[in-house]
Amino acid sequence: MSNQEALDQYDVKKYRTPDGYTSDIAVFTIVSEKNADYKPSKMTLKLMLIKRAKQNNEKQVNIEADKWALPGGFVQDDETAFEAAGRELFEETGVSKIHLKHFGIYDKPGRDPRGWIISNAHYAIVSSQQLAQRKADDDAAEVALFSMEKVYNLNLAFDHRQIIKDAFAVIKQDLLLTTVAKNFLPEQFTYSELQSVLLTVTDDSAISSDASFARKIKSLPFIEVVEGKKTQRTSKIPTQLYRFVHMDADIIKPIYTARY
Amino acid sequence: MSNQEALDQYDVKKYRTPDGYTSDIAVFTIVSEKNADYKPSKMTLKLMLIKRAKQNNEKQVNIEADKWALPGGFVQDDETAFEAAGRELFEETGVSKIHLKHFGIYDKPGRDPRGWIISNAHYAIVSSQQLAQRKADDDAAEVALFSMEKVYNLNLAFDHRQIIKDAFAVIKQDLLLTTVAKNFLPEQFTYSELQSVLLTVTDDSAISSDASFARKIKSLPFIEVVEGKKTQRTSKIPTQLYRFVHMDADIIKPIYTARY
DNA sequence: GATAATAATTAACGTTTTGTTAAATAAAAA
DNA sequence: TTTTTATTTAACAAAACGTTAATTATTATC
Numbered sequence: 001m002s003n004q005e006a007l008d009q010y011d012v013k014k015y016r017t018p019d020g021y022t023s024d025i026a027v028f029t030i031v032s033e034k035n036a037d038y039k040p041s042k043m044t045l046k047l048m049l050i051k052r053a054k055q056n057n058e059k060q061v062n063i064e065a066d067k068w069a070l071p072g073g074f075v076q077d078d079e080t081a082f083e084a085a086g087r088e089l090f091e092e093t094g095v096s097k098i099h100l101k102h103f104g105i106y107d108k109p110g111r112d113p114r115g116w117i118i119s120n121a122h123y124a125i126v127s128s129q130q131l132a133q134r135k136a137d138d139d140a141a142e143v144a145l146f147s148m149e150k151v152y153n154l155n156l157a158f159d160h161r162q163i164i165k166d167a168f169a170v171i172k173q174d175l176l177l178t179t180v181a182k183n184f185l186p187e188q189f190t191y192s193e194l195q196s197v198l199l200t201v202t203d204d205s206a207i208s209s210d211a212s213f214a215r216k217i218k219s220l221p222f223i224e225v226v227e228g229k230k231t232q233r234t235s236k237i238p239t240q241l242y243r244f245v246h247m248d249a250d251i252i253k254p255i256y257t258a259r260y
Numbered sequence: 261m262s263n264q265e266a267l268d269q270y271d272v273k274k275y276r277t278p279d280g281y282t283s284d285i286a287v288f289t290i291v292s293e294k295n296a297d298y299k300p301s302k303m304t305l306k307l308m309l310i311k312r313a314k315q316n317n318e319k320q321v322n323i324e325a326d327k328w329a330l331p332g333g334f335v336q337d338d339e340t341a342f343e344a345a346g347r348e349l350f351e352e353t354g355v356s357k358i359h360l361k362h363f364g365i366y367d368k369p370g371r372d373p374r375g376w377i378i379s380n381a382h383y384a385i386v387s388s389q390q391l392a393q394r395k396a397d398d399d400a401a402e403v404a405l406f407s408m409e410k411v412y413n414l415n416l417a418f419d420h421r422q423i424i425k426d427a428f429a430v431i432k433q434d435l436l437l438t439t440v441a442k443n444f445l446p447e448q449f450t451y452s453e454l455q456s457v458l459l460t461v462t463d464d465s466a467i468s469s470d471a472s473f474a475r476k477i478k479s480l481p482f483i484e485v486v487e488g489k490k491t492q493r494t495s496k497i498p499t500q501l502y503r504f505v506h507m508d509a510d511i512i513k514p515i516y517t518a519r520y
Numbered sequence: 521g522a523t524a525a526t527a528a529t530t531a532a533c534g535t536t537t538t539g540t541t542a543a544a545t546a547a548a549a550a
Numbered sequence: 551t552t553t554t555t556a557t558t559t560a561a562c563a564a565a566a567c568g569t570t571a572a573t574t575a576t577t578a579t580c
Contacts, residue, residue, distance in 0.1 A: 015280060015334045015336075016337045017277060017278055017279055017280060017281065018277055018278055018281050019277055020275060021378065037548090039555085074275045076275075077276045077369065077376050080369070081365060102364070102365065105362065105380060109337065109338055109339070118281065118378075173510075176513075176514040179515075191558095192557080198516060202512075204514060204517060205539085206514075206516075206538080207516060209539075210556080210558090211539085211541085211557095211558085211559090212539065212540085214557070214558065214559090215537095215538090215558090215559085216516065216517070216538095219537095220520065221520050222515070232547080232548095234557090235547085235555070235556035236546070236548050236554085236555065236557090237547055237548095237555085237556065237557060237558085238546075238547080238557095239556075239557060240557085250433075251515050252432075252433055252436050252437065254436040254458070254464060255436070255437060255482070255511050255513055256436070256458060256466075256467060256473075256477075256480065257464060257466040258513040259517075260480065260481050297577090298526080299526085299527080300527075450528085452527075452528080466568085469568075469569080470527080470529090471529080471568085471569075471570085474529065475529090475530085475566095476567095492577095494527070494528085495526070495528055496525090496527070496528095496575070496576040496578090497527065497528060497574065497575040497577095498528090498575075498576080499528060519537070
């Protein structure tokens with residue numbers, strides 16, 4: 001018998017199936033408070049949340065209305081959860097070509113009172129300029145940025161508290177173990193700009209010490225000097241610019257060979 | 261209006277919903293070829309696959325029959341995909357309390373000819389003894405272990421080729437960046453046993469050099485000496501045993517502070 | 521019973537990297 | 551002209567590394 005015959009016999013309704021398949025996105029941005037000219041700015045990692053409207057598009061009372069939530073929505077049957085996340089993020093913020101990563105599935109029975117609804121969690125990295133732009137375009141829904149400490153005081157929808165906690169853990173790990181930090185930086189950056197990004201998630205002394213980090217950055221195989229290019233963004237004296245080099249494989253440095 | 265009213269108005273059938281929600285498991289084991297007494301054994305990382313039966317439980321022609329596939333099945337509406345993976349693994353191998361981790365979602369439209377079927381990918385670590393046990397109990401379905409190289413020559417079901425590729429990448433990364441290696445080892449182990457496990461996924465010279473690795477293992481904060489305990493499993497001269505210490509937080513060593 | 525063989529472990533040592541403190545630099549601000 | 555400041559280099563002792571060789575404790579062999 002052929003595969004086709006097997007297919008014809010297959011009864012798709014044999015098992016109960018989910019009532020919904022959704023994607024949510026933890027949108028991260030780094031806001032930098034520029035204190036003065038010729039100074040590196042203090043950076044803070046923030047998460048964008050939206051306040052759920054009282055009514056949905058059909059003018060009905062919205063589920064989990066008035067609570068803060070991750071942006072997201074239902075996955076269509078012609079796309080993956082990852083593609084849906086990209087689409088929804090574009091609808092919400094107007095930005096595409098941003099860093100987006102799937103990091104987990106949230107499917108505990110009862111997590112959504114509407115039924116058996118599965119959520120795919122993603123995180124995205126968007127520049128604060130891009131977010132500011134969106135805010136100006138559309139102020140229908142309330143949108144705000146929260147630091148890691150402030151976010152847990154909010155009244156959060158569904159199981160978003162847990163998703164957010166996991167999202168912060170994942171982005172912290174990725175910032176330190178991969179080169180995603182590049183998405184928070186301009187294409188060319190100074191050692192202190194990269195340092196500031198990393199210090200939003202770590203207090204490692206090898207990173208926080210200027211002398212150590214400025215010396216170390218020159219020997220990292222995934223970062224290169226931009227020959228002869230300097231900037232005065234962060235200091236009076238012209239400062240060397242660096243850029244990430246394209247790597248086709250991830251860098252994996254075993255915990256068994258690190259220094260402690 | 262209350263949340264309850266919102267719930268009553270909510271129409272669960274507004275969006276098309278998936279036709280199936282499944283969990284698949286990449287079951288890894290390490291087989292060690294013991295060449296002789298008083299010698300460390302050569303270890304190889306292998307993946308367990310099952311050959312899909314010609315007929316399903318209802319005596320119908322099975323979908324993707326005769327192809328090799330990851331064990332798995334449908335998630336029930338009272339459990340998470342992760343719980344389903346644990347249940348299915350127990351049904352399949354008879355083992356519980358093994359290391360199990362969700363690592364991805366596979367939901368590309370068309371990936372399964374039966375309809376819109378979403379697969380949750382997990383990997384599990386099972387000792388080869390536990391697998392050998394199962395083989396003896398039930399030889400109805402064909403089960404076999406394949407090395408990373410051999411597996412890609414097989415006729416694989418659905419999109420399992422991609423899932424397997426990703427599973428190998430994830431376990432490689434986890435073996436080097438976390439302490440999951442402990443699940444491949446007895447509670448107490450020699451430096452060469454740990455070394456052999458790591459060498460199944462890396463050829464890092466700091467790990468493959470005996471002198472370096474034997475010196476280094478003593479300074480790792482997540483491994484401790486078992487005072488006064490030695491074994492002759494791997495050498496004529498009694499060899500020091502080590503164990504992993506329980507850590508409540510993951511070790512994260514930034515790529516920005518590593519040596520290159 | 522002496523000798524060879526072997527995996528684990530330590531020693532030895534020159535090289536590299538680190539942590540730290542201090543000095544040098546170059547431009548702006550006072 | 552002097553002060554200020556972020557960056558960068560220098561200097562140097564301490565730590566860690568890569569490597570080769572020696573030591574150890576046992577089993578296997580003769």
